[in-house]
Amino acid sequence: xxxxxxxxxxxxxxxxxxxxxxxxxxxxxxLCKGLLLYTHTYKCNIIKIDICIVFDEVFVMGLILDxxxxxxxxxxxxxxxHSEADFQFSLAWMIKEQYPNCDIRLEFVPxxxxxxxxxxxVILDGKWIPIELKYTTRKCIKTINNEVYMLKEQGAxxxxxxxxxxxxxxxxxxxxxxNNFIEGYTIKITSEISYLKPPTKVNCTYAEFSIEEGSIxxxxxNWSSNTGKGTMRGMEAPIxxxxxxxxxxxxYSKVDDxxxxxxxxxxxxxxx
Numbered sequence: 474x475x476x477x478x479x480x481x482x483x484x485x486x487x488x489x490x491x492x493x494x495x496x497x498x499x500x501x502x503x504l505c506k507g508l509l510l511y512t513h514t515y516k517c518n519i520i521k522i523d524i525c526i527v528f529d530e531v532f533v534m535g536l537i538l539d540x541x542x543x544x545x546x547x548x549x550x551x552x553x554x555h556s557e558a559d560f561q562f563s564l565a566w567m568i569k570e571q572y573p574n575c576d577i578r579l580e581f582v583p584x585x586x587x588x589x590x591x592x593x594x595v596i597l598d599g600k601w602i603p604i605e606l607k608y609t610t611r612k613c614i615k616t617i618n619n620e621v622y623m624l625k626e627q628g629a630x631x632x633x634x635x636x637x638x639x640x641x642x643x644x645x646x647x648x649x650x651x652n653n654f655i656e657g658y659t660i661k662i663t664s665e666i667s668y669l670k671p672p673t674k675v676n677c678t679y680a681e682f683s684i685e686e687g688s689i690x691x692x693x694x695n696w697s698s699n700t701g702k703g704t705m706r707g708m709e710a711p712i713x714x715x716x717x718x719x720x721x722x723x724x725y726s727k728v729d730d731x732x733x734x735x736x737x738x739x740x741x742x743x744x745x
Contacts (some may be wrong), residue, residue: 537602537656538595540740543567544660544725552726553615553622553736557608560662561592564606568595585650589643601653605640607661609633609668613733624733630667631679631704637661637739638682638690638712644743645715657743662725664736669722678704682712684720684739691717716743 547567554560565577574597581594581603595602612626628636637659644657661668661684671685678701681694694712696705718741725738 537597537600538568538572538658540658540660540742541723543571544738544740546571548726552728553617553624554608554662555622555624557606560608561606564604564660565593568593572597583647583651586646589647591643591647597655599653600655601651602655603644603647603657605644605657605659607633607637607640607659607663609661609663609665611664611733613664613731615728615734617728624664629704630665631682632708633663633665633668634679634682634684635708635712637684638694638714639708641690641714641716641718641741641743642712648743648745655745659739659741659743661739662736663738664733666732666735666737668739669737686720686722688720689717690714690720 543564547564550567551563554563561579565579569575569577572595576596578594578596579592581591583589583591591603592606593604595604609627610624613624615622615624627633640659644659648654648657668684669686671688672680672683676697676699677683678697678699680697682696684690691714694714696709720739720741722737722739725736727735
């Protein structure tokens with residue numbers, strides 16, 4: 474055991490015994506109805522929620538992939554990417570380096586859904602870890618180690634939020650239909666810092682999809698009633714998530730001091 478919890482009334486206290494292990498291993502503690510303790514760092518956040526959470530375990534330990542260590546090593550090797558495909562290949566390479574006994578598949582199509590193309594499938598001891606990726610940038614030109622990166626403006630923020638949450642929903646579908654699933658991840662890297670901030674418009678069309686820092690995504694999410702058909706084209710369906718997914722952004726890299734030089738990343742784990 475790496476730590477223990479005590480709680481009384483609405484007070485929750487976590488005692489950390491081994492910081493180094495707990496830092497990357499602890500995810501979310503389901504305490505009781507309407508109360509969730511969530512942490513990725515030494516700070517613990519108590520979040521009240523409106524739905525019932527079944528309390529069946531105290532610690533979520535032993536993640537199969539140490540995804541935060543993988544991302545850290547990747548950021549040292551590749552602080553920036555030319556495209557989402559470049560990100561996909563580089564991450565797959567890094568996972569293989571960190572876990573040499575695993576097998577990697579790109580653009581994997583499960584037999585139960587020929588329309589589902591998973592960016593990365595990690596296979597460990599016959600068990601499957603699907604990973605979906607998003608890479609959105611601001612238009613800019615960067616030079617890193619004498620290599621020039623011509624980055625494009627990639628999509629609107631409202632659609633970017635929707636598509637990230639859709640990735641989570643896709644992995645939940647994969648989990649529910651696959652006996653080999655053990656865990657899954659969605660990862661988004663962006664240099665568009667506005668993703669971390671809440672919508673500014675009063676009648677924001679994508680408010681329910683917003684992935685601003687500190688928010689929690691769960692349940693059924695829809696576009697607002699005033700959303701134009703062009704905005705929703707191909708994305709009309711609501712996002713429905715059975716799990717609870719806290720949004721906690723972290724710095725991936727800082728390549729310069731311009732407004733397009735800081736890259737942030739977001740990870741969510743889909744559990745079995």
